[in-house]
Amino acid sequence: MNKVTEKQTGAIIWQIAKAVMFAFMGIRKKSDLEHDAATLKPAQVIIGGIIGAALFVIGLILLVRIIVN
Amino acid sequence: MAAVHGDVHGHGHDDHHPSGIMRWVTTTNHKDIGSMYLWFSFTMFLIGGFLAMGIRAELYQPGIQILEPELFNQFTTLHGLIMVFGAIMPAFVGFANWQVPIMIGAPDMAFARMNNWSFWLLPVAGTLLVGSFFAPGGAAAGGWTFYPPLSTQGGIGVDLMIFAVHILGASSIMGSINIITTILNMRAPGMTLMKMPMFVWTWLITAYLLVLVMPVLAGVVTMLLTDRHFGTSFFNAAGGGDPVMFQHIFWFFGHPEVYIMILPAFGIVSEIIPTFSRKPLFGYSSMVYATASIAILSCIVWAHHMFTAGMPAIGQLFFMYATMLIAVPTGVKVFNWTATMWRGSMSFETPMLFAIGFIFLFVIGGLSGVICAIVPIDIQVQDTYYVIAHFHYVLVSGALFSLFAGAYYWIPKWTGRMYNETLGKWHFWLSMFFFNLTFFVQHFLGLAGMPRRIPDYNLQFADFNMISSIGAFGFGLTQLLFLYIMINCIRGGEKAPEKPWDGATTLEWTHLPTPAPYHSFEKPPVLK
Numbered sequence: 001m002n003k004v005t006e007k008q009t010g011a012i013i014w015q016i017a018k019a020v021m022f023a024f025m026g027i028r029k030k031s032d033l034e035h036d037a038a039t040l041k042p043a044q045v046i047i048g049g050i051i052g053a054a055l056f057v058i059g060l061i062l063l064v065r066i067i068v069n
Numbered sequence: 070m071a072a073v074h075g076d077v078h079g080h081g082h083d084d085h086h087p088s089g090i091m092r093w094v095t096t097t098n099h100k101d102i103g104s105m106y107l108w109f110s111f112t113m114f115l116i117g118g119f120l121a122m123g124i125r126a127e128l129y130q131p132g133i134q135i136l137e138p139e140l141f142n143q144f145t146t147l148h149g150l151i152m153v154f155g156a157i158m159p160a161f162v163g164f165a166n167w168q169v170p171i172m173i174g175a176p177d178m179a180f181a182r183m184n185n186w187s188f189w190l191l192p193v194a195g196t197l198l199v200g201s202f203f204a205p206g207g208a209a210a211g212g213w214t215f216y217p218p219l220s221t222q223g224g225i226g227v228d229l230m231i232f233a234v235h236i237l238g239a240s241s242i243m244g245s246i247n248i249i250t251t252i253l254n255m256r257a258p259g260m261t262l263m264k265m266p267m268f269v270w271t272w273l274i275t276a277y278l279l280v281l282v283m284p285v286l287a288g289v290v291t292m293l294l295t296d297r298h299f300g301t302s303f304f305n306a307a308g309g310g311d312p313v314m315f316q317h318i319f320w321f322f323g324h325p326e327v328y329i330m331i332l333p334a335f336g337i338v339s340e341i342i343p344t345f346s347r348k349p350l351f352g353y354s355s356m357v358y359a360t361a362s363i364a365i366l367s368c369i370v371w372a373h374h375m376f377t378a379g380m381p382a383i384g385q386l387f388f389m390y391a392t393m394l395i396a397v398p399t400g401v402k403v404f405n406w407t408a409t410m411w412r413g414s415m416s417f418e419t420p421m422l423f424a425i426g427f428i429f430l431f432v433i434g435g436l437s438g439v440i441c442a443i444v445p446i447d448i449q450v451q452d453t454y455y456v457i458a459h460f461h462y463v464l465v466s467g468a469l470f471s472l473f474a475g476a477y478y479w480i481p482k483w484t485g486r487m488y489n490e491t492l493g494k495w496h497f498w499l500s501m502f503f504f505n506l507t508f509f510v511q512h513f514l515g516l517a518g519m520p521r522r523i524p525d526y527n528l529q530f531a532d533f534n535m536i537s538s539i540g541a542f543g544f545g546l547t548q549l550l551f552l553y554i555m556i557n558c559i560r561g562g563e564k565a566p567e568k569p570w571d572g573a574t575t576l577e578w579t580h581l582p583t584p585a586p587y588h589s590f591e592k593p594p595v596l597k
């Protein structure tokens with residue numbers, strides 16, 4: 001039972017990550033969007049967006065550090 | 070838009086309202102307040118335009134002609150402040166007041182009395198800004214970005230400006246809270262977030278940006294005020310402070326501010342292009358995502374305004390990359406507008422002409438923005454006319470053209486009368502011609518090294534400056550034509566048909582009579 005729940009949680013996190021990633025590019029397939037709208041809550045997407053923005057900033061800083069070094 | 074049910078003609082009995090001056094002073098009606106915002110912003114636009122004419126008259130030829138350098142600096146400073154805070158921002162809030170409730174099926178704004186207060190703060194701030202010219206020492210003269218130490222050294226005009234900015238910020242924050250609450254809580258049943266018109270979406274995101282950054286502006290001008298009068302040294306190196314810190318705080322507000330002025334413009338254009346292409350907006354959801362994405366990115370790029378202020382290479386690279394990445398969601402939007410027009414049954418009435426003009430010229434402004442984002446280039450063009458040309462392509466042919474497009478598009482709904490189409494087209498083509506005449510040559514001036522904010526210049530810049538000034542006078546006069554067209558429409562325009570734009574699908578066109586009644590959607594429409 002616990003394993004199934006973990007799997008479901010993992011799937012939702014992956015779905016949020018995908019939604020946020022595509023949102024950053026500004027594109028999303030209609031079928032995926034409808035799936036997101038049906039299964040994700042706005043709060044999940046907003047939290048995902050904030051984490052995504054933080055990761056984006058950290059990623060850029062790492063990239064810049066690699067280039068400068 | 071979803072299929073809708075409702076009584077289009079069932080609003081006539083509600084069309085009563087108080088009259089006389091007190092109607093306007095005490096009104097809580099979103100349409101009245103929207104109209105007042107629009108008239109106020111146009112008045113400030115004319116004042117800011119007058120200052121621009123003064124600047125261009127002085128720059129018509131080399132040498133000091135009509136403005137002393139001190140007064141010239143006051144003109145450039147107040148031109149920027151008045152246009153940004155007095156003209157463009159209130160104009161978009163005016164559109165939001167008029168349009169958001171009738172596009173989502175709400176009877177009014179959520180906080181109607183606060184809405185009245187938000188507006189009536191503006192004339193006070195506007196009076197302070199304009200009145201500061203007559204204060205001892207004149208108006209603020211350190212540029213619209215009021216960097217210290219210039220702004221800590223100025224006269225009482227700077228204090229009046231600080232007070233005006235405080236008031237304008239309070240007004241914006243109240244307006245934003247009102248818009249957010251209205252959109253989130255007062256949509257008609259069945260209008261889910263992803264069914265909202267794009268204009269409403271762009272305003273929802275803009276309102277969040279405003280709530281985020283206006284307090285930052287209030288904070289920085291308060292620090293400036295205490296540095297000036299209460300012995301603090303936030304921005305004074307001699308007292309242990311740092312003038313560069315002002316720039317960081319200011320631009321943390323200032324760059325999202327650019328998007329505050331352009332996202333609602335995207336919204337207006339996203340309503341007009343599908344209407345006159347007679348096709349739904351291409352990639353609606355991607356437009357929503359792109360808008361949200363632009364809003365987030367706009368908060369992490371502020372230091373690209375400060376590449377020459379002293380910054381480690383790692384900072385320069387970070388802000389350069391982040392800035393260039395904003396081009397991706399912006400490009401998505403331009404692609405979607407183009408794809409909406411592709412194979413559409415297009416017609417070219419004045420709103421559509423301004424919307425297409427917006428796309429064409431905004432792309433030029435966006436492109437020069439990416440150019441300015443590149444650190445080695447920015448270090449060359451910093452504080453030159455190249456930057457002036459860049460942001461006027463974004464804010465005049467971007468924000469202002471979209472405001473014209475929106476005014477022509479919705480004036481039949483607001484007044485029940487049609488504007489003169491021939492004169493509207495003249496307004497567009499003259500604006501296009503004179504705008505480019507004014508600002509395109511400023512790219513060349515900037516690349517040749519002409520600095521901004523100077524009343525005099527070397528002979529090598531004379532020809533392009535003369536061309537630019539002629540363009541500016543033409544552009545300024547053309548806007549009086551817009552005023553004439555609007556007054557002519559309101560006072561004696563032909564009666565507008567119920568739905569003058571056959572491709573329009575949003576609620577105000579499908580569910581309300583023309584003109585929109587004084588009280589609308591007291592019973593929310595039911596959407597399927």
